[in-house]
Amino acid sequence: MAGLLPEAAAGGREESRGRPSILVIMTDQHRYDAVGANGNPIIQTPHLDRLASESACFQHAFVNAPVCVPSRASLFTGRYAHAHRNRVNYTPLKPDQRLMQLRLREAGYRTSLVGKTHLFHAYPPTPAEAARTGFDHVALHDGVRFTDAWSDYAQWRNQHDPLRRVHYRTLARDVPEVENGRNPYRAAIDEQFTDTSWVGTVTCRQLRSLSEHPQPFYLFSSFWKPHSPFEVPVPFDSLYNDATIPLPRAVDMEQIRGYPPPVQKLALRGKNPPWDMPRERLQWIYRSYYGSITHIDREIGRILDTLRDTGQADNTVVVFTSDHGDQLLEHGIMGKNVFYEGSLRVPFMLRYQGHVVPGSYEPLVESVDLLPTLFGLAGLEEPYDCQGQSLVPLITRSDQPWSAKDAVFSENVIPEIITGGSLDFVFEKGRGVKGIRHPDAKSVRTKRWKFNYYPNGAAELFDLLDDPAEDRNLAQASGYAATVADMKERLLHWLVTASETDQIAPRWVIP
Secondary structure, three states: OEOOOOHHHHHOHHHHOOOOEEEEEEEEOOOOOOOHHHOOOOOOOHHHHHHHHOOEEEEEEEOOOOOHHHHHHHHHHOOOHHHHOOOOOOOOOOOOOOOHHHHHHHOOOEEEEEEOOOOOOOOOOOHHHHHHOOOOEEEEOOOOHHHHHHOHHHHHHHHHOOOOOOOOOOEOOOOOOOOOOOOOOEEOOOHHHOHHHHHHHHHHHHHHHHOOOOOOEEEEEEEEEEOOOOOEOOOHHHOOOOOOOOOOOOOOHHHHHOOOHHHHHHHOOOOOOHHHOOHHHHHHHHHHHHHHHHHHHHHHHHHHHHHHHOOOHHHEEEEEEEOOOOOOOHHHOOOOOOOOHHHHEEEEEEEOOOOEOOEEEEEEEEHHHHHHHHHHHHOOOOOOOOOOOOOHHHHEOOOOOOOOOOOEEEEEEOOOOOOOOHHHOOOEOOOEEOOEOOOEEEEEEOOOEEEEEOHHHOEEEEEOOOOOOOOOOOOOOOOOHHHHHHHHHHHHHHHHHOOHHHHOOOOOOOO
8 A cells, every 4th residue: 555755754855865764673472582693592593693693682672561552652652651551452542642654754754564563543453544653555464363354464365375265373174283293383374375474575575666766764564473373384383393492380370379460360361271281282382483483584584685685785774673572381371461571571683784883782772762763873853752762872883972771661551451351351440350450560670670560569579680580579578678669769760750751841832
C-alpha cells in the first residue's frame, strides 16, 4: 500500500538528502541469549553474528515493558509506558502519541513497514490504520488468526500456497508425539509460504524499490517469530534434533506459591498451565524456538545482502532488536509479562559503518534510548517529550559528554489483562483481576540488583551477581532492608521525574 507524502515531508526532501537511511529489524519474543554472538554455543545465527561484529552490540539492553504493544510503543515514542499510557496488548495507542515513523516522514524520509506492527491509534488493525501512524508503504501481518482479515501476508498466501486452507500456524499431522527423534512442532506448510520467509522477501523487494529514490528511508522489518506457538518448517524443524539444549530447572507448586500474587496467577493461568510440562516436550520447544531463530537469521542475511547489493549499506543505520524475550518455562512460566531476565533482556545491535564504533558494550540501555539515538545519528533534533538517552556519544568517536545510567526501568500490568475474556483474566472495575486491584507492577534494575514491586506491597529483590537465575528472593531477608529502601527510592524518583516534559511546556504561549 502506498500513500502520498504529506506537505511537511515534501518540503523536507532537499534537507533530508545526505542523512542516513534507517533499517530497523525486529523479532518478537527473542531472548538475549538466543544469539550466537551473545554467548550461545548451540544456536546457529551466522548472519546476526556477522552483524554483531560490525555493530555496537549491547550486552545489557532491556525493554521497558515485557509485552508486545506497550514495549513497541516505548520503542517508537521514546517514552515509558506510564507516559504513553498504552499498557495492554491489542489496545489502541492514544492519538496524541507521535511515533518514530511519523516524525521521520515529516523530516523528509520515505517510510515503510513490512510485517508486524502491533501499534494502532484505532481498531481494527488494518493496513490503512498502520499507514495513519506514519508509514508511506505498508505490507502488514500482525500474525494471529483474528487479524488475518487485514493481513497482506494472509492475502498473498491465499493466492499462492496450494495448502492455503491449512492455517499457517498448523502443525504437521504425520509427526507423532515426540517419537523417534522427530520434531512434534514441525509446521504443516512449506517454508516458502511461512510468514518468516514472506517478511524477508518483501523486505528485500522494498529495499530495492527504496534504492531508486534519492531520499533517505526508514524501513521497519518486523518478524512474528520466534513467538509461540512453536511451529517450525522443514528444514529448520530438524536442525537441532541432535542438540541437547540446557533447560531451566523444574519448579514445583510450593515454589510457585512463594511468588508474588500477580506472578502466581500468571504462572497458573489457563486450564492447563504448563509449569510441570514433561522435560522431553520442553526440549523440543527449545529446539523449535532455536529453529525459528535460525530461519529468521537466514532472512536477515538476505536483507543485509540486498542492502549491500543496492549500494545502500554504507549510508544506512541498521538496528536489530526484539520487543521482549520469552521465559521458556523459567520460573514455571511460558511467554513473557514478568520482570525476570528471560522476558526483559533482549539482543540489541546498531551498525552505521564509518560512524558507530563496533564492539561489545556493557552499559545498561533501554528501549526508549533507540529513538533519540537514531535521531542523533541522522542529525535530527530529539523530540521534546522523549524520555530516552541518546547513545551517540557512547558509540561514536564523539567529544560530547555521556554518562552511563545507573538503573533501567520496566513496568507492566501483571497478570496480563485479557479484556476479551480469553484465559479468564478479565478486569472488573473496582475489583481488578481475580482480586488483584489495579495489578500495575514496576521494576528497577542496576548492574547488581533487581527490585520488582507489585500491588499491595509484594516485592522481589535479586542479587544478579550472586544469583543470575533469580531464584532467591531477598526482599524480606535479613540484612537487605537498606537495599530495598534504596531501590524503592530509585523507583519513586523515576516515576516523579520521567514525565516532566509532559508537565512543563517548551515555551510560554504568551511571549
